[in-house]
Amino acid sequence: MTVSREIPVATSSPYTVTVGQDLLPDVAASVPESAARVLVVSAAPLRSQVDALHRLLEERGLTVVVAEVPDAEAGKTAEVLAFCWQVLGKSDFTRSDIVIGLGGGAVTDLAGFVAATWLRGVGVIQVPTTLLAMVDAAVGGKTGINTTEGKNLVGAFHEPLSVWCDTRVLDALPRHDIVAGLAEVVKCGFIKDEEILRIVEDNLALLRADDAQTGSRADGHGSTAGLDEEARTVLTELIGRAVQVKADVVAADLKESFLREILNYGHTFGHAIEYTERYQWRHGAAVSVGMVFAAELAHLAGRLSEDEVERHRAILSGLGLPVSYPGHRWDALLTAMRRDKKTRGDLLRFVILAGIGNPVRLEGPDPALVQAAYAAISDHSPA
Template sequence: MTRISVGGDQPYDVIIGDHVSPQVAGFVEGASRAAVIFTASVSHDASHAVHSLIDAGLEVTPIEVPDAEAGKTVQVASGCWDKLAANGFTRSDVVVGVGGGALTDIAGFVAATWLRGVRWVPIATSINGMVDAAIGGKTGINISAGKNLVGSFHPPAGVLCELSALRSLPPAQLTAGLAEVVKCGFIADPVILELVATPTESLRELIERSIRVKAHVVANDLKESGLREILNYGHTLAHAIEKVEGYTWSHGNAVAVGMVYAASVGARTGRPDFTEQTRKLLLDLGLPIGYEGDWSALRAAMAIDKKSRGGALRFVLLDDLARPVTVPVDDEDLLMRAYEDLRA
């Protein structure tokens, strides 16, 4: 078991290991009720959390929600709020979210908005959840205009990364999760780019290294006022793809394509060209490196990216490995030509 501390104004620990779900009881001192929000695909891990909370003397309300992005809607959030109200949840009670990245987003959002904020603990069961969504307190839901446009910053009381859950994931889902790991390699820890060549042998180290990257960034910039934007490397196009495709693309696959696009944009703005390195690395992992779609629809979706300021589109690009910068790019022809690279 590994414990990584996330600093900042509201510090907490991330516990990584096999069969750590029962440790959730250690984060809920003082609560008399707990809502366990989960999806059917992780009911086994959710049951361990439920039993641990019951053994600790809490009244537990299990709340099953739809899997993946289908669970990140205002309607799902409203259903959760209704159940919290029906069961008398107060500010001293706690929300526990068991699942992947989308699940921790919605569970955190419910916790952030119920009574203007109650404690919550994510139990991450996917790579994406472990290295990205569960850490940093960024919660949110999707609306018709785009992904994660409604949300709140609400740090958890602690995070549990359930490595045993990864063994039952479909291979495609496991592979998709590696995109966020690769991102951490490009923006902060190039050793990851070497280790990821043999991910099955070094998966735990890859996850721990990626968590340390995220922990450092969010401890220094919780509300994405500066440094935290680097975690959006590849996400400008990725979120647009997810929106245009009606969230049928996995987040990891979209981020993979988005990193190829960001590398191309970077090269076309006079920065080092990491396009081929990115393509080869992702291709070797089995991740997508190209996309065919309507540019005008993608461009419209990118226009409301969270990094935009005053109508200007801003990208995270690389001045070198582990040297990310956020810069405005207003050359529409350049953006379109970089997109054509994806279709070549």
């Protein structure tokens, strides 16, 4: 039996991230006594989990309303946000009532933004159901939706009351999604906790999926994880370590000065891929390529050794994640990068490494260096 691990996030409004198994009863028990109503935001594939949580909440005497939203990034739109507001308004939600986000990163982003904007802020409890959401989207208080101009350009910082990472739900995920989520775990290893990298390197065969190389596309299919105890134990350790990295960073910097920006390692180029691909790539796959791009840029800038760049490629490709991107899309990618939240005016800014565990900011690099880094990760094949 796996013992739950509790990771405190010591922000101005402290909360705890719990990593364990079979946590839905704890989720229901964590709803504040002051609440009379709960809005559960989720997507159709999780209907059985929503029904189970619905019963547990009703047993506490709470009025439960469910907002079923489109799955994945299709749910992070202004239209879906307005739908959730309408549900809240028709159900007479007050400032003491709460929102629960049960789903992947898109659902937790949306639910957090719904909570941040209703009556200028109500409580939110996050129940991430993907590895990516557990280690990234659900922790840290960043919420938002996408627009036609880019990803997460509209949002708010709104810290949750608690976060519950139930590793048993990972059994239902396609192995592609497990592997994609591991990209954010590996990111935490590169920026702060090298032990994560060593654990991954020692368990590549256990963690990767045999068909994961085809898993960049968000609409790809694959077998479900069906984790054995050894894999679950390794993943639980990695989730705990990755959450700890994020907890340490956001506790010191909630609203994204440079310290918080280190969590975006690989994301400037990764988000550009997502935008260029119209969000048809998995986030983790795009970030994987983005980290290799950032490593190549750091090497060209004299900050990272060739061996350290190769370690990026070895770990990420060893998991089955992509490490290259077609070489004929530079103009579209550059336009997308100029929309990145870290950009100031026309000045591109990147998080790079000056050695493993030492992230630094690279502002306004020579355009020739940026294009050379792109050339280094280009495969010149159709997407």
